[in-house]
Amino acid sequence: MDDNLFMVNVSPQTGSTPSSLSKAPHIIFVTPGKLGDSLISLVIANNLVRSGYRVTVRSNVVHDLSSWFPQFQTGPEVGHGEFPDLPNACDLCVIDSQAPNLQHQGIDLRPALARRAAFFSLAHYETPLDGLFDPSTLPKNLRHRLESLVPRHGLVRNNQMRKADMVAHALAFCRREMGLKDTTSDIGIVAPPLTRSTSQKPSQKAQIVISPTSGKVKKNWRAERFVAVAASLEKRDYEVIFAVAPSEKSEWAHHLDGRFLIADTQGVADLAMLLTGAKAVIANDSGTAHLASALGKPVVCIISSRNRFFSWRPGWREAVLVYPRVPVRSIARLWPYFVSRSRVLRETQNVLEQDLEMEKS
Known part of the structure; x- marks a missing residue:
């Protein structure tokens, strides 16, 4: 099935604010666009939840499955014009570099965003994005905790793990690049009771x-x-x-x-x-x-x-x-x-x- 061709219910997300009013730091996680890639990337998002972060996932796929992922807040994919202000809506943005709408009509938002957002990608990553993040853009009271989540190298796929599937690659990335300890390959998908x-x-x-x-x-x-x-x-x-x-x-x-x-x-x-x-x-x-x-x-x-x-x-x-x-x-x-x-x-x-x-x- 071509997962790009689904009609997806993308009702607007309710307002998201930085976690200064809440105990758990708030992360906005932006997935790739395709169904399979989105699900694999949720290995990272779910492990952030397990590590005590409040995670909002922005993805048409995950938003349509919102009742299947009770651990997340969800919203539709981020529009091109919304990306520049996205870091103001949370404590840290974690964005797949291949996410929809980052590039539009010849305008590539990634280089400017990389100063304020952590970029990753499952297999097609732009290495010039590495090292651009500025820790001083993080909330002062959370800087030490959040800075460790910013990958030094944003490519999830590790060519040394030649026999691994992409779920295993994503799990290893959580440990290697984000310093997460209590990790699992589970993405927390649960069928609603009905x-x-x-x-x-x-x-x-x-x-x-x-x-x-x-x-x-x-x-x-x-x-x-x-x-x-x-x-x-x-x-x-x-x-x-x-x-x-x-x-x-x-x-x-x-x-x-x-x-x-x-x-x-x-x-x-x-x-x-x-x-x-x-x-x-x-x-x-x-x-x-x-x-x-x-x-x-x-x-x-x-x-x-x-x-x-x-x-x-x-x-x-x-x-x-x-x-x-x-x-x-x-x-x-x-x-x-x-x-x-x-x-x-x-x-x-x-x-x-x-x-x-x-x-x-």
Whole structure:
């Protein structure tokens, strides 16, 4: 599913003020724009909460999931014109350097902001931003505590950790660059009580969610093979539901030709609710795969890379990676032909059986 194409409820945030009126220092945390990247960055935000900070997350994705993250205050993504004054609304801003609206119509706000905000990025970082932060801009009574949170080097991905997934990279960054001690890879996502009660319907067949798209066409497995896997699962008495962004629904209605249901997922919260009721999720390298993993669901993730230590693999509940058996990634659009329907079906059946064993134990 292309997580850039969701309609997101971005009702305005209530006013945020520095913590001079509150005991806990207030941090505004600005995430990347994409679903998967946003979720990975929340490893940092959640560990700030665990360390005693009051955190407001500015992100369309997280704002839509606000009821799933009770530990955060949330607000929509920061507008270009709002960024210059953002440090005045808190004690410290922590901003992903790839966040939406930092660059607009040739104007790059990052160099000026770096004097007053701590910048980081998961994998695409501008090293000239390192060392620009001015500690004298911090509240005097909090300077010693907050200065230690400003990364010396803002790149989260550590090339020395070659087998680590990005969740592990984010966790290591919390310790290495921010000095946080009581850390966890958990992002604190919890299904709201109403969601938990409505997503569990014992009388129904076990549900498999298929997410056949992603943020880039080149990362997508072939549509007809997803449909073939769905048909095989249906014959094995599973209920199969497809999840795509609203803008992709017409195309996938054509692919499915009425054979399978397309879920009504108008936003990320709808998608999370759908995934909560799933026994397993089949997806490309996409935000949906990361969200399902964060929710603790078994994920079969179809990728173009033949590296079983692919760093962008889902990093909460371990996913099963299915990739080409031969090195064809360098040939554009060819890799999907080298991932068979039977392999994806076999791996899906394996994770379902393993999950059943876990439930029994």
